[in-house]
Amino acid sequence: MVDQYNGYYKGKNVLITGGLGFIGSNLAIRLVDLGSSVMIVDNKLETSGGNEFNIEPIKHDVHVNYLNICDKTSLRQLVRNKHIVFHLAAQMSHTLGLKDQKPDIENNIIGTVTLLECCKEENNGVKLVYTGSRGQYGEALRLPVDEDHPRNPIGSHEISKNDAEDYARFYHRRLGLDVVLTRLSNVYGPRSQIKSPEFGVANWFVGLALRYEPIPLMGDSCEGYGIKKRDFLYVDDCVDALLLLASKKEAIGHVYNIGNDEPSNFRAVAEIISDYTRASIKHVTWSKERKLLEPGDFYPDISKIRNLGWSPRVPLEEGIRNTVEFLKLNKDHYW
Amino acid sequence: MVDQYNGYYKGKNVLITGGLGFIGSNLAIRLVDLGSSVMIVDNKLETSGGNEFNIEPIKHDVHVNYLNICDKTSLRQLVRNKHIVFHLAAQMSHTLGLKDQKPDIENNIIGTVTLLECCKEENNGVKLVYTGSRGQYGEALRLPVDEDHPRNPIGSHEISKNDAEDYARFYHRRLGLDVVLTRLSNVYGPRSQIKSPEFGVANWFVGLALRYEPIPLMGDSCEGYGIKKRDFLYVDDCVDALLLLASKKEAIGHVYNIGNDEPSNFRAVAEIISDYTRASIKHVTWSKERKLLEPGDFYPDISKIRNLGWSPRVPLEEGIRNTVEFLKLNKDHYW
Numbered sequence: 001m002v003d004q005y006n007g008y009y010k011g012k013n014v015l016i017t018g019g020l021g022f023i024g025s026n027l028a029i030r031l032v033d034l035g036s037s038v039m040i041v042d043n044k045l046e047t048s049g050g051n052e053f054n055i056e057p058i059k060h061d062v063h064v065n066y067l068n069i070c071d072k073t074s075l076r077q078l079v080r081n082k083h084i085v086f087h088l089a090a091q092m093s094h095t096l097g098l099k100d101q102k103p104d105i106e107n108n109i110i111g112t113v114t115l116l117e118c119c120k121e122e123n124n125g126v127k128l129v130y131t132g133s134r135g136q137y138g139e140a141l142r143l144p145v146d147e148d149h150p151r152n153p154i155g156s157h158e159i160s161k162n163d164a165e166d167y168a169r170f171y172h173r174r175l176g177l178d179v180v181l182t183r184l185s186n187v188y189g190p191r192s193q194i195k196s197p198e199f200g201v202a203n204w205f206v207g208l209a210l211r212y213e214p215i216p217l218m219g220d221s222c223e224g225y226g227i228k229k230r231d232f233l234y235v236d237d238c239v240d241a242l243l244l245l246a247s248k249k250e251a252i253g254h255v256y257n258i259g260n261d262e263p264s265n266f267r268a269v270a271e272i273i274s275d276y277t278r279a280s281i282k283h284v285t286w287s288k289e290r291k292l293l294e295p296g297d298f299y300p301d302i303s304k305i306r307n308l309g310w311s312p313r314v315p316l317e318e319g320i321r322n323t324v325e326f327l328k329l330n331k332d333h334y335w
Numbered sequence: 336m337v338d339q340y341n342g343y344y345k346g347k348n349v350l351i352t353g354g355l356g357f358i359g360s361n362l363a364i365r366l367v368d369l370g371s372s373v374m375i376v377d378n379k380l381e382t383s384g385g386n387e388f389n390i391e392p393i394k395h396d397v398h399v400n401y402l403n404i405c406d407k408t409s410l411r412q413l414v415r416n417k418h419i420v421f422h423l424a425a426q427m428s429h430t431l432g433l434k435d436q437k438p439d440i441e442n443n444i445i446g447t448v449t450l451l452e453c454c455k456e457e458n459n460g461v462k463l464v465y466t467g468s469r470g471q472y473g474e475a476l477r478l479p480v481d482e483d484h485p486r487n488p489i490g491s492h493e494i495s496k497n498d499a500e501d502y503a504r505f506y507h508r509r510l511g512l513d514v515v516l517t518r519l520s521n522v523y524g525p526r527s528q529i530k531s532p533e534f535g536v537a538n539w540f541v542g543l544a545l546r547y548e549p550i551p552l553m554g555d556s557c558e559g560y561g562i563k564k565r566d567f568l569y570v571d572d573c574v575d576a577l578l579l580l581a582s583k584k585e586a587i588g589h590v591y592n593i594g595n596d597e598p599s600n601f602r603a604v605a606e607i608i609s610d611y612t613r614a615s616i617k618h619v620t621w622s623k624e625r626k627l628l629e630p631g632d633f634y635p636d637i638s639k640i641r642n643l644g645w646s647p648r649v650p651l652e653e654g655i656r657n658t659v660e661f662l663k664l665n666k667d668h669y670w
Binding site: 097098101102105109110113117148149150151152153154155156159160162163166167170173174175 | 432437495
C-alpha cells in the first residue's frame with residue numbers, strides 16, 4: 001500500500017491498547033505495514049472483541065502483552081519509549097450497564113485515567129489518541145452532528161466513554177499531555193466480533209446472514225423498518241483517520257468525529273448483505289420499551305477532519321462485500 | 336418559619352448524604368424544622384466540609400451514620416423506608432484532581448452509582464435529588480447559561496460531578512428511578528469551611544477577613560481585579576430550591592440550574608465584607624498559567640426553576656452579613 005503519511009510511522013514505537021480487538025488489530029496490521037514497531041496491550045475482556053486470530057497476519061511482527069490497563073504498576077513499564085499510544089481498550093457491551101455500571105467505570109473510566117497517568121509520569125512526550133463514540137452525543141438535536149453538539153450520553157457505556165474523553169482532555173489542558181480525541185460512528189468490516197449486535201449492527205447482520213438466519217429490521221408499520229438514518233464507516237477508513245490524526249501536530253487537543261457524512265440506514269446495509277448472501281430480511285416491531293430507547297436519526301458532520309485531508313473512501317457495497325468475503329473464509333474464528 | 340411546602344415534608348423520612356457538610360447541614364436543619372425525620376450519612380472525608388458543629392442545633396433530632404457511600408452493603412440498609420434522598424456527599428477539592436483523579440472517581444462517580452444502585456435495589460419508590468455543579472458547563476459559550484448549554488467540564492472534580500449526573504439520569508431514564516438533577520452555582524453562607532477557597536471563594540473571603548488577612552482579588556492592570564462576572568447564592572435560598580424541587584412531581588427527570596441570575600463579581604463580595612469587617616483588599620496579578628485556567632464570566636439562566644415558583648430572595652449584602660455574624664460567633668469551629 002502507498003504510505004500517505006510520508007514515512008511518519010516508519011520506525012515509530014506504537015502502543016495499541018485493545019490491539020487484539022476489531023479496530024485495534026486492523027490498525028496494528030496497517031502500522032506494521034508502515035514500518036512501525038507495534039506493541040499490543042489487551043486482556044481479552046469478555047465484553048470486548050479481543051481475538052488472537054485478528055493479528056494472525058502479523059503475529060511474528062508485534063509484541064502482545066496481556067494486561068488489564070488498570071494495572072498501573074505493569075502498564076507504566078509499557079508506555080516508556082513509545083512515540084504514540086492508540087487507546088482502544090474498552091468494555092464494549094452496551095447492555096451490560098443496564099445491570100451493572102461498574103465494568104464501564106472500571107474499564108473505561110479508571111482504565112483510561114490509569115493509562116493517562118502512566119503516560120504523564122513515564123513518558124510525557126508521548127502522543128495519545130483516544131477513541132470515543134458517537135453515542136456520547138445521545139439524541140441528535142440537529143443533523144449532521146458536529147463536534148460542538150451537546151453531549152448527553154444515554155447508556156452506561158456511552159456515559160463512561162464520554163467521561164474518559166473529558167479526562168483525556170483534562171490531561172491535555174491541565175497536565176500538558178499531547179492528546180487527540182475522536183468520536184467514532186458505526187465502524188464495520190473484517191475482524192469484528194459478530195456474535196451479538198453489541199459490536200456493531202452491520203457486522204452482526206453479516207454474521208446472521210452467514211449463519212442463514214434472517215436479518216431483523218426494527219421499526220413499525222407507520223414509519224417503516226430499518227429506516228432510521230445512520231452512518232457506516234469501513235474499518236480501513238477508520239484506521240486511516242486515526243493514523244492521519246496521530247500524524248498531525250495541529251490535531252493535538254482537538255476532538256474529531258470519525259464517521260460518514262453520507263447517511264445510510266440499516267435497511268440499505270441489510271439489502272446489500274442480502275444481495276451477496278441471499279439472506280432473508282424480517283421486520284420486527286419495536287417493543288414500547290425499545291422504542292423509548294431508540295436514539296433516532298444520526299449522522300456526523302466530519303468537515304473538521306475533512307479539512308485535515310481525510311474522507312471516507314470505501315463505498316458501503318465494497319465494504320460489506322469485503323466483510324462478507326473475510327468472514328466466509330474465517331467464520332470459525334468469529335463465532 | 337413558614338412552611339411553604341404545605342406540610343409536604345412533615346413526617347417524611349429523609350436521607351442526606353454529606354449531611355455534616357455546608358449545604359447538607361443547612362438542609363438538615365430546615366428539614367427538622369419542617370417535621371421530617373432526618374438521617375445523615377457522612378464520612379467526614381478530609382476534602383469535604385463535614386463538621387459536627389454544623390448540626391449542633393439539631394444534634395438530638397437527627398441520626399448520624401458515619402459511612403463511606405461506596406460501602407454498598409451498609410448503605411443499602413440505610414436507603415430503605417426513606418421517602419427522599421438528597422445526595423450531597425462528594426470530594427469537593429478542585430485542586431486535588433491535578434495530582435490524583437482517583438478520589439474524584441471514587442467518591443463522586445462510584446459513590447453516586449453505589450447510592451443509585453442501593454435505591455434501585457432496596458427502595459425503587461424513593462425520590463433522589465442529585466446536586467451537581469455549574470462547573471459542569473466549563474467555559475460559558477453564551478450568557479446566561481441555560482441547562483441546554485453544552486457541558487465541557489474543565490477540572491477533574493467537575494468532570495466527575497458531570498459523569499455522576501449522567502449516571503443519575505441513566506437511572507431515571509433506563510432504570511425507572513425518580514431522580515431530580517441540579518447544578519449549583521457559588522453557594523455561600525453559614526456552616527461552610529473557610530480554610531481554603533476550595534469550599535467557595537465568598538466563604539473563604541469572610542474567613543480571611545476574620546483572620547485580619549487581606550482579601551485577594553485576581554486580575555491584571557488591563558482588565559481590572561475581581562471583575563469576572565459570577566453569581567452568588569445564599570445557602571438558605573439553595574436549601575429552598577432543593578426542597579421545592581424534591582416536592583414537585585414535574586421536576587422528576589429534569590435538570591435545574593440553582594443560582595442567581597443577577598450576576599455580581601468577586602470585587603462586590605470583597606467590598607461588602609470589607610464594609611462589615613474593615614478587612615483590606617489586595618490586587619493579585621494572575622500568573623500566566625492561572626489565567627489560562629480562568630473560566631471567564633459565568634451566570635446561570637434560572638428561568639426553569641423560576642417557573643416552578645422559586646427565586647433567590649436573600650440579597651448579597653444580607654447574606655454576607657449573616658455569614659460574617661455566624662462566623663464571628665463560631666469561628667473556632669471553622670478553622
